[in-house]
Amino acid sequence: xxxxxxxxxxxxxxxxxxxxxxxxxxxxxxxxxxxxxxxxxxxxxxxxxxxxxxxxxxxxxxxxxxxxxxxxxxxxxxxxxxxxxxxxxxxxxxxxxxxxxxxxxxxxxxxxxxxxxxxxxxxxxxxxxxxxxxxxxxxxxxxxxxxxxxxxxxxxxxxxxxxxxxxxxxxxxxxxxxxxxxxxxxxxxxxxxxxxxxxxxxxxxxxxxxxxxxxxxxxxxxxxxxxxxxxxxxxxxxxxxxxxxxxxxxxxxxxxxxxxxxxxxxxxxxxxxxxxxxxxxxxxxxxxxxxxxxxxxxxx
Amino acid sequence: xxxxxxxxxxxxxxxxxxxxxxxxxxxxxxxxxxxxxxxxxxxxxxxxxxxxxxxxxxxxxxxxxxxxxxxxxxxxxxxxxxxxxxxxxxxxxxxxxxxxxxxxxxxxxxxxxxxxxxxxxxxxxxxxxxxxxxxxxxxxxxxxxxxxxxxxxxxxxxxxxxxxxxxxxxxxxxxxxxxxxxxxxxxxxxxxxxxxxxxxxxxxxxxxxxxxxxxxxxxxxxxxxxxxxxxxxxxxxxxxxxxxxxxxxxxxxxxxxxxxxxxxxxxxxxxxxxxxxxxxxxxxxxxxxxxxxxxxxxxxxxxxxxxxxxxxxxxxxxxxxxxxxxxxxxxxxxxxxxxxxxxxxxxxxxxxxxxxxxxxxxxxxxxxxxxxxxxxxxxxxxxxxxxxxxxxxxxxxxxxxx
Numbered sequence: 001x002x003x004x005x006x007x008x009x010x011x012x013x014x015x016x017x018x019x020x021x022x023x024x025x026x027x028x029x030x031x032x033x034x035x036x037x038x039x040x041x042x043x044x045x046x047x048x049x050x051x052x053x054x055x056x057x058x059x060x061x062x063x064x065x066x067x068x069x070x071x072x073x074x075x076x077x078x079x080x081x082x083x084x085x086x087x088x089x090x091x092x093x094x095x096x097x098x099x100x101x102x103x104x105x106x107x108x109x110x111x112x113x114x115x116x117x118x119x120x121x122x123x124x125x126x127x128x129x130x131x132x133x134x135x136x137x138x139x140x141x142x143x144x145x146x147x148x149x150x151x152x153x154x155x156x157x158x159x160x161x162x163x164x165x166x167x168x169x170x171x172x173x174x175x176x177x178x179x180x181x182x183x184x185x186x187x188x189x190x191x192x193x194x195x196x197x198x199x200x201x202x203x204x205x206x207x208x209x210x211x212x213x214x215x216x217x218x219x220x221x222x223x224x225x226x227x228x229x230x231x232x233x234x235x236x237x238x239x240x241x242x243x244x245x246x247x248x249x250x251x252x253x254x255x256x257x258x259x260x261x262x263x264x265x266x267x268x269x270x271x272x273x274x275x276x277x278x279x280x281x282x283x284x285x286x287x288x289x290x291x292x293x294x295x296x297x298x299x300x
Numbered sequence: 301x302x303x304x305x306x307x308x309x310x311x312x313x314x315x316x317x318x319x320x321x322x323x324x325x326x327x328x329x330x331x332x333x334x335x336x337x338x339x340x341x342x343x344x345x346x347x348x349x350x351x352x353x354x355x356x357x358x359x360x361x362x363x364x365x366x367x368x369x370x371x372x373x374x375x376x377x378x379x380x381x382x383x384x385x386x387x388x389x390x391x392x393x394x395x396x397x398x399x400x401x402x403x404x405x406x407x408x409x410x411x412x413x414x415x416x417x418x419x420x421x422x423x424x425x426x427x428x429x430x431x432x433x434x435x436x437x438x439x440x441x442x443x444x445x446x447x448x449x450x451x452x453x454x455x456x457x458x459x460x461x462x463x464x465x466x467x468x469x470x471x472x473x474x475x476x477x478x479x480x481x482x483x484x485x486x487x488x489x490x491x492x493x494x495x496x497x498x499x500x501x502x503x504x505x506x507x508x509x510x511x512x513x514x515x516x517x518x519x520x521x522x523x524x525x526x527x528x529x530x531x532x533x534x535x536x537x538x539x540x541x542x543x544x545x546x547x548x549x550x551x552x553x554x555x556x557x558x559x560x561x562x563x564x565x566x567x568x569x570x571x572x573x574x575x576x577x578x579x580x581x582x583x584x585x586x587x588x589x590x591x592x593x594x595x596x597x598x599x600x601x602x603x604x605x606x607x608x609x610x611x612x613x614x615x616x617x618x619x620x621x622x623x624x625x626x627x628x629x630x631x632x633x634x635x636x637x638x639x640x641x642x643x644x645x646x647x648x649x650x651x652x653x654x655x656x657x658x659x660x661x662x663x664x665x666x667x668x669x670x671x672x673x674x675x676x677x678x679x680x681x682x683x684x685x686x687x688x689x690x691x692x693x694x695x696x697x698x699x700x701x702x
Contacts, residue, residue, distance in 0.1 A: 219540060
């Protein structure tokens with residue numbers, strides 16, 4: 001029983017990271033009907049921005065929560081800018097072209113970021129400094145949680161609630177929802193569709209950056225290709241929860257994280273990556289719109 | 301008009317002379333091209349980088365002593381990056397042999413990648429010396445494949461005896477990299493010896509290199525309450541696993557093999573590595589004269605300490621150079637076949653075969669990592685050093701001879 005509970009704790013923290021990345025996928029898809037394959041690489045950039053920020057601020061030598069928060073913000077702002085640039089220079093020019101052109105552009109951007117990252121940061125894995133020292137907190141019955149895991153959970157939940165607030169309670173969020181309904185109708189109502197799309201990209205990229213920093217904090221090995229697998233799995237999580245649906249992305253992420261950890265813990269680690277795609281196939285067979293998704297009016 | 305006609309034979313003469321000169325020029329720049337492949341990038345990048353550094357030190361020595369020449373021809377090393385992937389290793393070895401037409405190959409560190417490159421060298425009759433692949437299968441590929449290090453069957457035995465007898469531990473957990481030939485075989489050799497001596501492996505778990513999160517496996521291991529975790533993998537994963545084990549409250553020692561040997565091990569693992577042990581090819585504080593000589597040269601060039609991978613690469617390159625020198629002295633006619641102008645000829649084939657015979661005859665070579673005498677299976681017998689990590693430092697624990 002303690003073993004199972006410990007695995008559950010492991011799964012939930014891992015799942016909250018998938019959830020953060022999945023949110024970016026789902027938002028962009030909800031508004032543009034575009035699967036932004038570069039999203040996982042923005043997550044990687046987030047980790048690297050934080051890596052360099054931590055070096056410059058000296059947080060590695062003398063860690064304190066204030067610096068750690070600063071580093072998180074720097075990474076999020078950095079990736080927000082990257083997200084803006086990607087949207088402006090890669091996706092906007094092809095927005096009026098076919099859906100396939102945008103999809104191929106997304107793959108191109110993804111490759112550009114991966115290989116550009118390799119050129120810029122070097123291909124060997126970097127060690128992410130401990131900007132917050134790890135300590136263990138026993139939860140009783142032999143189950144422990146580290147303060148880093150708690151930080152991951154708290155920051156993820158705070159960001160998800162923040163996102164929900166933006167989408168449901170602000171004018172920009174209202175506009176986002178309108179645009180996701182129909183570009184034409186929204187623009188007829190006086191909403192600047194271009195600006196909303198840009199806003200969505202920036203927001204999604206910032207969430208991915210936060211996920212990157214949180215993962216790097218817990219698993220301190222970062223490299224230019226680190227975004228590929230989490231990116232794919234977060235995409236599966238988004239589909240699982242119902243793509244385009246924000247609570248669905250969170251649920252999907254959690255299901256993915258827990259499923260993965262349980263499979264490794266009780267079956268075999270070789271199934272770790274397979275389980276994601278098994279889940280994807282199952283959900284597409286049984287409930288193609290995802291756990292929380294509305295039945296689709298059109299198919300991708 | 302007539303004078304022009306008369307000039308023709310003269311012009312032809314000049315042309316012939318020019319061609320002949322060009323031919324001569326080519327033969328004087330004849331060089332000895334050696335290939336080296338390794339993971340300069342990727343998850344275990346220090347393996348390739350250390351190998352490259354070790355070979356560079358050997359080459360510097362050759363330049364200082366003999367102007368970088370053997371038998372009148374300059375030695376040139378072509379280095380290829382396999383990105384830490386076996387399939388890439390196969391293609392860069394193809395490139396070294398077909399495009400650069402190398403006479404011999406130095407590489408690789410990881411057994412999976414030596415096993416990918418080895419068969420290509422064997423088929424083409426190009427000798428390959430792996431500095432530090434410990435999997436027994438590597439030299440079984442064929443008679444053109446050599447190595448400079450001990451083998452995993454011995455390493456597994458030493459790790460098992462060290463765990464069971466020296467540390468007095470009876471119940472351990474195994475955590476291996478399932479996609480890595482080295483890790484899987486070493487785990488097997490360890491288990492065989494450990495169980496034979498009355499120990500038990502309580503639980504066997506695995507991961508795949510490149511994984512980030514090992515908490516699920518470690519949680520399952522923790523439930524069995526072992527006295528140690530055997531971790532026959534590479535340094536990046538070892539560091540991350542150590543960290544996550546400590547986070548989950550697993551305080552038992554982690555015990556690994558020479559795959560841990562990297563400057564990055566402690567950088568990645570940090571304090572979590574304290575109290576862990578691993579088997580290695582050397583310990584820097586040993587008095588061996590050749591080792592200290594290599595250390596001085598390495599420190600002067602790279603402003604840091606080498607790891608054992610670098611030392612083995614130095615030895616591999618030096619053994620290769622010595623064998624080439626021997627060939628030049630004993631059989632200059634055959635040696636000429638190694639020159640780059642003879643690429644693809646029968647003379648080259650005969651020369652690399654002769655070179656192979658001389659490498660195979662290596663005996664009592666005093667290197668940075670100990671004495672190398674190759675047996676009939678082209679493997680040396682070398683002692684193993686157990687290293688303890690204490691206070692962020694690698695400390696000599698004990699040395700076990702075969």
